[in-house]
Amino acid sequence: MAWNEPGGNNQDPWGGKRGNDGPPDLDEALKKFQEKLGGLFGGAGSGGGSQGGGLSSSALGIIVVGLLVVYALFGIYQVNEQERAVILRLGVYSQTKGPGLHWNPPLIDTVEKLNVTKVRSHSSRGEMLTEDLNIVKVDLSVQYRINDARAFALMVRAPEESLAQATDSALRHVVGSSPMHEVLTEGREKIAFDVQARLQAYLDAYTTGIEISTVNVEDTAPPNEVQAAFDDVNKAREDEERLKNEAEAYANGIIPEARGKAQRVIEEATAYREQVIAKAEGEAKRFEQLLFEYNKAPAVTRERLYLDAVQEVMANSSKVMIDVEGGNNMLYVPLDKLVNASAVSARTQELSPEIVREISERVADQIRRENITNTRRREVR
Template identity: 75%
Template sequence: MAWNEPGGNNQDPWGGKRGNDGPPDLDEALKKFQEKINGLFGGSSGGGAGGSGAPGLSGASIVFLLVALVVVYAAFGVYQVNEQERAVVLRLGVYSETKQPGLRWNPPLIDSVTVVNVTKVRLHSSKGQMLTEDLNIVDVNLSVQYKIADASEFVLKVRNPERSLAEATDSALRHVVGSTEMHEVLTEGRARIAIEVQQRLQEYLDDYQTGIQINTINVEGTSPPREVQAAFDDVNKAREDEERLKNEAEAYANGIIPEARGKAQRVIEEANAYKAQVVAQAEGEAQRFEKLLTEYKKAPKVTRERLYLDAVQQVMANSSKIMVDVEGGNNMMYLPLDKIVSQSKVSRSAEEISPTVIREISNRVADQLRRESINTRRREIR
């Protein structure tokens, strides 16, 4: 029942009695409130201004209490922002500023502070089956290394930035793999796929204003599904055999071509040498003939005899027998020149026999034949 309803004994909430029509006594109400405060701090609640109880709360005590409350309030607003951190400040729920590293203070219950590490490199992994451009299914395992570039966007723009990163990664990866053939995804195309995924993912995150900066994307593994692993291994083996045979063919070509070029160069050099030899020999023969002509003009008889002996030497050097025509004789005799040369103990070859030696041998043979012819005639006369 309300205190002012009929039957309520006209008692006000401050404990005093009010008249029928008068307002409540404010002085009495304040007095009662002070007595309660004094009771909380150990003072007596029954004494009045002239009572015998403990004195009430003084003005200095109230000031001290207020100062203590202010100090405690201020202490709760002090915080430290490290070098690798940034503090996002919301004042009454509205973005105010981003605090840099250092000792900071914000009023509690008015400002809300969120500290974010902006230098820590974080890791997100993604794995799944995807369809390639040539309608094959591959398993792709990918890892994303990222950090927070804008703390305010990371805290305020997106409800869950890391979940947005995971969904954007999956979208970018499926887009790139879907435009690439299976062979390239499983072999040498991983580096290109990582670069394209990083570019596309960063565009997505910038559009979403997540405040995330992608550092590196690594395609850790690509493989076909288990159901077709054996067939894929056969294909890889065939490709390896193809590559091996191609390398062997290139090695063979690299060995044959330089060898053929070397042989061709050698033939060219030999031809040039032969050409130079023939030209030099011809020039030498021409010079020799000119000199011989000069000598012939000076002494024709001696020169003719010398030329005759040189010709005989060249002819006899290639023959093992010699024909001798004796003056006054009727028969032609064939003598083995090699035996005659061996009997005369000549140790040089046919090319090394001088005209003087040939002339001496010829004279000996002629003398022997003359003596035999004279002896034969004498026998006939007797």
């Protein structure tokens, strides 16, 4: 039964009985609510049902100050030395703050901290075509850091994903412009350098705020199906390099030796030339002196020249044949036996001029005696 129907005892749900029908008294209900709220904060009125006039001004001030303190405390934050803070005010970029203690109004500003000194790493691996249409597998690692916090946080939606895609693009472009031999052997360093330059250009064009520190080509290999053939090729190249090194070592050893021999021959030829020139000059000088002596005493000089010539000839001969003047007999003089008989020491030594002179005198004496004997025999006949 409704409260305003007949028999409902006029029970008013808003605060009591009413003697007549009508809407509830809203002012009275609000007054009761204020009295209860004032009682909670110390604003109770006098007894017997009388109530105060609501919240006191001091209590309201304390509440406001407390809320402001809590609001201010929530806005304090610290940025570490290796971080930068990107500030968004109502969703719009405001500023970038460095290390230190800062404050920004909560619910109005959004603070995003980024570590700009940490070196991050990204790895890429895949199979790709080279310039000579061969397939190679390349493992690449990229080390990078954030150099522009605003660009990293706001300019690109997923900067690290953009880095991965740009790395694959740069790597495939560089490998596709290089022959397989360079990719698999001595061209790794150049490939890493080219990839780093091209990747940094891509990231700068995208304004990702990323700076590439190092690009390393970890490993390069041909597909597994041709690994055996590739190993044979590598072995052949190693043998070629070894043979080249051995040839260079041999050349480095033989060329200086040949140059030394050539220099020695040149020095010997120079010495021989100087010797011949000096000897010729000496002979000419001696001949001039001999001519001078010959002009003073021709007979003596001729005899001396004859004796010297005989001495020089007989010093190199061990046998002498003498034709006796006026006779038919040829005289044979064995000088070697005469020398052995006259001097035992001359067996092992070269004939001295004194010995040759003595032998010559003996031979001449013997020839004169024989000539005298033959002359007397002819006279007697």
